[in-house]
Each structure stands twice: as C-alpha cells, then as structure tokens.
Amino acid sequence: MIKKIFCILLYLIFVIPTVSAKIDVVYPTSKEITVNSDCMFFVGNTDKGAYFTVNSKPVKLWEDNFFVHVAPLEYGRNEIKFRSEINGVVDETVYVVKRNKVNLSYTGSANSSYEKINTDGYMYTKTINDNSTVREKPSSSANRLVELQKGIPLYLEGKKGDYYKIAYTGDTQFWIHKSNVQTPVKIIEKQQPMLRAQRYYSNEMYDFATFHLTEPVMYTLTHQNNTIELTLYGINSQDENGNITPNYKYKFTRNKNFLGYDCSYQDNDLTCRLAKLPENNTSNPLNGLTIFIDAGHGGNEKGSVGPTRVYEKDINLSISKYLTEELKNSGVNVITSRTDDTQVKLYDRVDIAKKNNALISLSIHANALPNGKNPYLLHGTEVHYYNENAKALAEIIKNNLSHDLNLRDNGIHRSSFALDRATNPVSVLVEVAYMIHPEEYILLKNPEFQRNVAKSIRKSIEQYIGMLKN
Ligand SMILES: [Zn+2]
Structure with missing residues (x-):
C-alpha cells in the first residue's frame, strides 16, 4: 500500500508536470489592445514538443520553443487564438485586437499665430534649470536649438500654450517651455549686453x-x-x-x-x-583615448523583452562588458555608466561621460518595434546620432556591424535621444539587432556573437580615429 501511494506521488511529481502545454505570451502585455495598423506582432513561448497554432494555423517554434507571430488585422475586432497541445494536454488563450479607421488629415497647429505679451515695455525672465531646452516651435517634438544653463536672462515677446517666444531678431523662432523659466516680469528698460x-x-x-x-x-x-x-x-x-x-x-x-x-x-x-585628439606616439591608434560606454537601461528599466523573457538590459550589459575588455586591451581609458544591474538616470549617464572628458560616447542597445510593425520586415542593425559631428562614426559602426556580423543593414538615423544629443563627447547610440526578430534574438543571447559585436565596434573606432588623423 505504502509502495503504491509512493508510486502515485512519484507519478504526480515527475510525470504530470511534464505534460503541460502552457502558453506564455510575453508581448503584448495586455489581452485587449487597439492597434491602428494592418498587423500586430506577438512574441512568447510554450513548452517543449508542443503543436502550436494561431487561429488554427501551425506556427513555427524556434529554439527554446519561442514564437514570433505577426497577425494580420481587419478593421474592427480581431480575435487571435493561441493553442498549444502536447499529448492531448491543451492550453488556449485569446487576445483581442481592435483596429480603427484612422483619419490621416493633418492636425498639427501652425506656428505663426501666438499671443503677444510685450505690448509696452519688455517681459523679462531667467532660466531656472540646467538643460533648459530652446526649440524652433512651441512643441516638445520641435527641433532643439540649444540647451541653456540656469540663470540666463531672456526677453519674451509671445506665448502659445505652455511655451514662451523669446524676443530676438532673425529668421529663426526661439521657444522655451514655461517650466524652464521664472514667472516673467515687466520691465521698462532693456539692458544692452556687450x-x-x-x-x-x-x-x-x-x-x-x-x-x-x-x-x-x-x-x-x-x-x-x-x-x-x-x-x-x-x-x-x-x-x-x-x-x-x-x-x-x-x-x-x-x-x-x-x-x-x-x-x-x-x-x-x-x-x-x-x-582634439590626444598626442599619441605609439602605433596603436586607440592608445590613451577616453571612451564612455553606456549599457542601456538597467534595474527596473528592463528595456525590451525577448520571446523567452530575456531582458534587453542584460544583453546590453553583456555586450558592454566585452566592449570594455576589447577597448581596455587596446589602451583605452574606459568609463562606464554601469557594470551591474543598476538603474542610472539618463542625464546622469551623460554627465558621467562629460565629467570624465570622454572623447566618444557609445550607448549600447538591442531593438524592438512599436505595435503595428512587422519584425520580419523591419530588423537588423542600426546606429543613431543627432549631431553632425557623430554622423561619420555612426556610419562606420553600422557598416562594420552589418558586414562583420552578417546583419541586415537598417541604416543610420538622426534621432533625438538623451544619449546621442550631446555635442561633446561625439555621441552615438547603437541598436545592435532586434530582440523580437527570431534569428537576431538567438544571436543576441549568444556570448560569441556579443564578443564579435564588441570586436566590430572596436575596429570601427580604430577606423574612425584613423580617418580623423588623415
Ligand atoms: Zn534600449
């Protein structure tokens, strides 16, 4: 009898749990979403040996039984039914995606009309924050013209929404958000600075x-x-x-x-x-340079998530560690934003690079897509820059990564990110490959691939320095 109970227990512990067909949809994180596009991607995983279907059609499972599925969307309500089966054990889950018809008419506001605020005398204020951004238009998405320090006097001539128009003669308009300045006061006489x-x-x-x-x-x-x-x-x-x-x-x-x-x-x-480039009398082009390496995200900021729940922050850190090693071996003074799984504020990262007088700043990331895009069409390696002085470095890194790692060339992009916006150091943000593309996800998790990424970036910096010298 005891033997029999023992056998049943063993069966329950070892046999029953293996016969499971659990579906783990990693993204999207909500079972009901609205996506105004012709498709939606789903990433996740199920158990080993499962027969896996989406809306009754079999879907490929990659290593570790993960899937990356792009579902076409009709207008209205779309039901996406995931089904996983192993030896008669079934798990099912249904996601509902709503697709609305979108009106593509332009709704942006013209920048010409604004309320004039200095009809007699002058409206005077001062910036109250460091990194007070001055923009071309009264909008948070408008082109940035300069980031001012705290305490800079400004004369204002207009207001629109939460933005003040700065009074200066010239073709360009200058706008600053009200949160960056003291409450303006009226003064009669304007100082003439010299x-x-x-x-x-x-x-x-x-x-x-x-x-x-x-x-x-x-x-x-x-x-x-x-x-x-x-x-x-x-x-x-x-x-x-x-x-x-x-x-x-x-x-x-x-x-x-x-x-x-x-x-x-x-x-x-x-x-x-x-x-300027430091004096270097050795044959090694990187000797004595100071380079900042930023492993993107960290701590609670996980970044994007792969189909088997590996986080981008961990892949970024791993590649950054290999890159640190590669560069240190080439005589570089390497400064990092983090060497473990800690959270670091974006502008603190930029400050670390600046305070250490880094010549180059490299922010390392792995990519994902917004809802409604197709990772089978949009993937590969890409490098972001904001300022003209970083464009050449972005191009060299992108070309080498694409060639050395055999990745789709997804181009260089001018983008406004905290980690590529500084004019000093020369700043680029590298999106090595996509977390939600099956083959690229498999590569990103592979330590050999990570080391080869580091080698390719080291080579790119050597070429960039060589280009500057000639
Ligand atoms: Zn990222």
Missing part, C-alpha cells in the same frame, strides 16, 4: 575660446561641414561691410572633422571648447 573681450587658448585636450560679456545671453552653435558658428543673441556687432547687426557671430573652422564641442557660462564668461 562683448568686452575674447581670449583663445589650449591645453592637451581642448582648444578654448572665452567670450567676456557684460551679462550672459542666449547663444546657439551650428555645425556645417568644416565650420561651427557661434551666435551670441542681442550682442550688437559690425559685419564685414561695417553695418551694425543685432547678433554677434564667431566661426570656428577646422580642415578636418570636428570632435566634441560645447559652450558653458561661468558668471558672465562664455567658454567654448573644441576637443
């Missing part, structure tokens, strides 16, 4: 130019080819023909590519600096 003197000097890392002003003013830096133009707004000056112009312009020129550059105020002095 440029007292300027000074040029260098150290082993930077060429500097300091502009001594009577008070801080708004400025912009625009980079085109071999010139960076600094404009100091509201500083009257004379042009080549002796005419008085409302803004002062200064041009930095180089006969080769620019590395990082930035400007910052200390009291009334604006100092701009242009990074």
